[in-house]
Amino acid sequence: MDVNEFLESDVRVVNIGLESFARELGERGVPTVHVVWAPRAANARIRDLLAKLGS
Amino acid sequence: MSEAAVLNRVRPGFYLDSVALMRHSQAVAALPGVETAAMMIGSESNKGIMEDAGLLADEGRGAEPNDLIIAVRAESAETGEAALTEAEALLDRPAAAGGEAGAWNPKSLETALETLAGANLALISVPGEFAADEARKALAKGLHVMIFSDNVTIEDERALKEEARRRGLLVMGPDCGTAIIGGVPLAFANEVPRGAIGLVSASGTGLQEVSCLIARGGKGVSHGIGVGGRDLGDKVGGLMTLMAIDALDADARTKHIVVISKPPSDAVAKTVLARVAESPKTFTICFLGLDTIDLPENAVLAPTLEAAAAEALGNPLSELSPDEEAKAAEKAKGMDVGRRWIRALFAGGTMCAETQVIFRAAGQNILSNVPIPGALPLGDAIAGHSAIDLGADEYTVGRPHPMIEPAVRNDELEVALAEPDAAVILLDMVIGHGAHADPAGDLADVLKGAKSGGPVVIASVTGTEDDPQVYSEQIVKLRMAGVMVAPSNARATALALAIVGHLA
Known part of the structure; x- marks a missing residue:
């Protein structure tokens, strides 16, 4: 869906992170699905290592 | 001890x-x-x-x-x-996460997309280190993305925005606190009517203040597209600002476009303004604090958020009314000798910048933890007016942002109320979705404990009648608590300066 089609459509949200955002949008009738998220250890460790090397 | x-x-x-x-x-x-x-x-x-x-x-x-x-x-x-x-x-405790007991939620983006047919936006607020990965996955699924998270590297931001451009998708953010898409406020945003003014903003609270001033001025917003605070920096080059202008240009509902950002580099300003010049629509350019730049004929410059809203509304720039001038003189007259400094305590970072811009234009020095060019860093051990952004990291470690929970600001407020040389305390009250349920009520509770004869408290409310906290109800609570209320942060700042001007 290109940007203008998006602006013309009803917003339908996939929420990844703070559950309070999903709850509030849901209460306002905005179609929202909340994804249960947690960091993946391996990815996170590699990212942190890369960040350290890069700094 | x-x-x-x-x-x-x-x-x-x-x-x-x-x-x-x-x-x-x-x-x-x-x-x-x-x-x-x-x-x-x-x-x-x-x-x-x-x-x-x-x-x-x-x-x-x-x-x-x-x-x-x-x-x-x-x-x-x-x-x-x-x-x-x-x-x-x-x-x-079982309810530690605060979730609804028994509610089922998908654990992956794939399952989420099966659950919600036609999903078109991923709202990402995971810790910053992980946000770019989630955004990449969302773009690959054809979703537009709003990244609320901060701490995303500038390299990741650039790469995500280039990828989004290739796919014809928006990446709003990172560190995007506010957007309004098709009348739907997202994250920290206000209920504003739909209308013909489109907003593109690198600042969340900037977008909130301008959209609310537009709403209270009787007009409406087509879309408010947040682009993240670094979009107009050299490293990102305004990629999303340019895409947002393209989109609002093509949007039939939008008749006028307001661009809000801190002043970009010359190169990025040139690119953005060249794009503005190609548009058949009119623009207000608010590069906060900038009062001279070569603009195309279809654009006007607004140095403050208030001026941006006034331009978009087609109103003249507001000045203090004779009534406000008289009140300022009266407040100054009744003040104890020795009171002379303004203590501005902000929840909204861009309001903090706007106040400094107004001080600079008035030829007044000001100290800040987030100084704009021409302002002084707070660490300088000199006495003077000060503007503190209480949403800055140094105030919010392990504590919620002052827009969500005023406790961080209340600590500083107590200090300012007790300060013998403080003349004026200047505050912004940001309401709307995501914000505290009753910031004015909370402030009133703090002021109840204040001694009489203290500094004058001035506040403005960023919000609308349709916000959950209700603009007019917040105003009433402030007035009942003895707070002088101004219709915008810029006017509140002007009022504060007028009071200390009478003290000289």
Whole structure:
């Protein structure tokens, strides 16, 4: 869906992170699905290592 | 009293979102004998923040990003240990995450997309280190993206926005606190009517202030597209600002476009203004603080958020009314000798910048923890007016942002109220979705305890009648508490300057 089609459509949200955002949008009738998220250890460790090397 | 003890405990493989963790941190910090408490996942950036705040001990230093660090500073080791045990007990309660009991939620983007047919936007607020990965996955699925998270690297931001452009998708953010798409306020945003004014903003609170001034001025907003604070920097080059202008240009509802950002580099300004010149629509350009730049014929420059809204509304620039001038003189007259400084305490970072812009234009020095060019850093040990952005990292480690919970600001407010040379306390009250349920009521409670004859308190409210907190109800509460209320942050600043002007 290109940007203008998006602006013309009803917003339908996939929420990844703070559950309070999903709850509030849901209460306002905005179609929202909340994804249960947690960091993946391996990815996170590699990212942190890369960040350290890069700094 | 003996020296404070800093203690950490690490819970391996434990995750809760930052809002839930903040709630628990506050509960632990409120325990007797506890000075500060923080619970954060053990990413390098969080460990850095905790180290700076003097909350990291050896155990926490060894934590991994999928571990949770519980940190306390307490008056003794015994009190600290007791607080850590209480913190663990809080985490073990079934409702720790604050979720609805029994509600099922998908664990992957794929399943989420099966659950919600036609999803078109991913709202991402995971810790910054992980946000770019989630955004990449969302773009690959054809979703537009709003990244609320901060701490995304500038390289990731650039790469994500280039990828989004290739796919014809928006990436709003990172660090995008506010957007309004098709009348739907997202994250921290206000209920504004739909209308013909389109907004493109690198600042969340800037977008809130301008959209609310437009709404209260009787017009409406087609869309408010947030682009993130660094979009108009050299490294990102305005990629999303340009895409947003393209989109609003093609949007039949939008007749006028307002662009809001801190002043970009010459090169980026040139690129953006060249794009503006190609548009058949009219523009207001608010590069906050900039009052001269070569603009195309279809654009006008607004140095403040208030001026941007006035231009978009087609109104003349507002000035203090004779009534306000008279009130300022009267307030100054009744003030104790020796009171002379303005203490501006902000929840909104862009309001803090706007106030400094107005001081600079008035030829007044001001100190700030986030100084704009021409302002002085707060660390300079000189007396003077000051503007503090209380949403800055140094104030919000382990504590919620002052827009969500005014406690951070209340501490500074108590100090300013007791300061013998403070003449005016200037405040912004940001309401709307995501914000505190009653910031004016909270302020009124703090002011109840203040001695009479103290500094004058001036506030403006960023919000609308349709916000959950209701603009006019907030105003009434402020007035009842003896607060002078101005219709915008710019006018509140002008009023504060008028009062101290009469003191000379």
